[in-house]
Each structure stands twice: as C-alpha cells, then as structure tokens.
Amino acid sequence: MTDLIANARMxxxxxxxxxxxxxxxAWLLPRSGIDMTVIDHAFPAPLDDLWSRRDLAxxxxxxxxxMRYGAIHQVVAAPIPSAAYARGCPIYCSHFVVRDDxxxxxLEDTFGHRFAYTIPDSHSGYNAPRHHLMSYRKxxxxxxxxxxxxxxxxxxxxxxxxxxxxxxxxxxDSFAYALLCRHWPEVAGRTRVIASTxxxxxxxxxxxxxxxxxxxxxxxxxxxxxxxxxxQADLRADLCLLGFxxxxxxxxxxxxxxxxxxxxxxxxxxx
Numbered sequence: 001m002t003d004l005i006a007n008a009r010m011x012x013x014x015x016x017x018x019x020x021x022x023x024x025x026a027w028l029l030p031r032s033g034i035d036m037t038v039i040d041h042a043f044p045a046p047l048d049d050l051w052s053r054r055d056l057a058x059x060x061x062x063x064x065x066x067m068r069y070g071a072i073h074q075v076v077a078a079p080i081p082s083a084a085y086a087r088g089c090p091i092y093c094s095h096f097v098v099r100d101d102x103x104x105x106x107l108e109d110t111f112g113h114r115f116a117y118t119i120p121d122s123h124s125g126y127n128a129p130r131h132h133l134m135s136y137r138k139x140x141x142x143x144x145x146x147x148x149x150x151x152x153x154x155x156x157x158x159x160x161x162x163x164x165x166x167x168x169x170x171x172x173d174s175f176a177y178a179l180l181c182r183h184w185p186e187v188a189g190r191t192r193v194i195a196s197t198x199x200x201x202x203x204x205x206x207x208x209x210x211x212x213x214x215x216x217x218x219x220x221x222x223x224x225x226x227x228x229x230x231x232q233a234d235l236r237a238d239l240c241l242l243g244f245x246x247x248x249x250x251x252x253x254x255x256x257x258x259x260x261x262x263x264x265x266x267x268x269x270x271x
Contacts, residue, residue, distance in 0.1 A: 004057035004211065006036040007050060008058035009043075010203055011060060013156050013176050014183035027232060028058070034215055034223040039208070043154050056208040058219055063201055063252035064123035064259070071252070076214045077223040077244040078201040078204035081175050082236070085199065090245045092202040094128040094171040096195040099162055104169065107195035110267075116149040116161055116170035123200070123255050125158070132197040134265060155180060164192050170185035175202060176242040200258075201251040220246055 006028075008021035018040075025038045036057050041050045051061055051069065058076055065075055078090035085093060096107050104110050118125025136144055149167040152158045155176040161167045169176020172180075174196065179189040205223065207216050226232060236242065 003055060004036045004207075004215070005053070005055050006033065006038045006058040007041055007056075007165055008060055009041050009047065009050060010062065011176060011179060012040075012042070013154070013179050016183040016238070018180045020183075020235060023235055024226070024239065025058075027226070027229075027235070028216075028219070028222055031225075032218045054208045054210055056059055056206065057211050057215060058205045058207065060203050061206040062121075062123050062203045063179055064127050064255035066206065067252050068121065069257045071249050072209045073206040074209065074211060075247055075249055076205040076215070076216055077220045078202050078247045079239070080227070080242040080245055081178065081202065082240050082242050083174065085174065085196070086202075088242060088249050090202050090204070091199040092124070092130070092174045093199045094124045094175050094197045095177050095193040096129065096169055097159070097162055097172050097177065097191050098169050098194055099137070099165070100192050101191050102168065104194055107169075108136070110169040111144045112146055113168035114147045114149055114166075115233065116152050116158060116167035118153060118155070118158055119151045124176075125152075125155075125171055126195045127255060127259050127262075128173040128200070130262050132195075134262050137265075156184070158233040159184070159187055159191065163187055169194070171197075173203075175240065182238070182240055200254050201247050204247055216232055 006025050012018035012021055022038060029036060034057065038104045050059065051065065061073060080086060080088060080090050081092060098104050120126050133144060149161065152161055155172050158172055159180055162170055224246065225243040
C-alpha cells in the first residue's frame, strides 16, 4: 500500500493553529494504529495539488470542491466547532467580516463599497456568500458592490486585507475565523462580524478513493473518541472544537444546490 499522509492545511491559519493540528495528529496516529506521514503543503502550494493526491488518509477538504471532484474521496470525520452557532454539530457558516472601527452595522450598509473573496472554488469564501447575497439582487443582476477584490487565497490574507483597509468587507469561514481569533488576536481582534450565512456541513478530514476502507474506519472511530478524552481539553480549546463526528457524502450536496441556485439566476459572479 502507498504510504499515507495527513494534513490540516485548510485550518492551519496561524503558526500556533498549525502546531495544534500537529498535536492532534500526534494523538491520533498511535491510537488509531495507522502509520501516516504528516505533511505541511503550506500556502502558496495549491490545494488542488493536495486534494488530487492518491495517498490521502486524513486531510481537510472543502465540501464544494469535494462535490465538484465527483465525491470520489472518502469522508473520514468532521470537526464539531465549539461556537454556539454549531449547536454541537459538525457545521459551519461564512461570516461577513469588517474592520472593528468601520461605520457598517449591517450587511446592507456595505453595499456600494468594496467586497473581497478568497478563491472562486471555495464554498466559504465564494459560493456561500454569493448564495447569501443573491437575495439582495432582486429583479436583476445589478452589482451590489462597486469593486470586487480578489482572489485573496486564504482566510489569513482575507483578514489582513480587511484590517489594512484594502477591502471593506469579506467572507471568512467561521471555523477559520475562530482559530484566527484565538491564535492571531492582535489582528483578528481588530475585526467584527456583521452577518453570517446559513450553516452547512463543515469541511471534513477526507481520504483518497483508494485508501483502504478499514483505514478510513479506524481513523474515523478514533477521531470520534477525541472529544471524550479528558487529557485533551486544552488541545480541544486550542482547536476551537468539541470533538469530531461522522458525516455522510450526501450532506455536502447542499453546496452544489447553492451554486446552481445562484447560477440559474445568472449570478455567476459573487456580488
């Protein structure tokens, strides 16, 4: 069997967050009995290059690209955010974030200003905010914003653009934002959330199609025990989660439904 890899690039949003995910893998490997190599694949290496590998065993993948790839990956387990909006479920949303001293109080206040996005194939950084904003574009396709800024590529770069005044508002994966608030408070603390999209299933750890199913099952069962380990309370706090849960492939179809709904209205562009 090909050597297997683990990776948490999607949510390694700051050095301390990356270190926390490596602590999780250090807990996971001996307990699952699965031999994996933890790799970084740090930005600016493309995520598509990571997701197209055939040796994935436990690698975060966004739900929308997962569906657009043809749902060929195997879902291992998904994090349960500790934030109140998640209600103890493996779900997340996109927050619309502005600088703390900005004059905006509602999302509508930002219309006519500058809006940013991460990458066009991101659910949280493009697809979800597009779906949310389409309800404001009634009766036509008139743009809501005077300028679209992007691609900004990562949640960290999005946060920097907001704080530095290069955009007025931008979407952030709510789980990534929580990690940034914990591990990069000197920047994240200068921002605030003014609106959020509806929740959908959160990106999960996934494995390649050829990874043996028994490996996937052992990893999933072990991850689902993480939330009950009393010795890992500090690590759960550092990862802003309660634990992990299994999720079904079909749960991610909503991301494609949102994309089709926007595109059916001629809204190929984000805003």
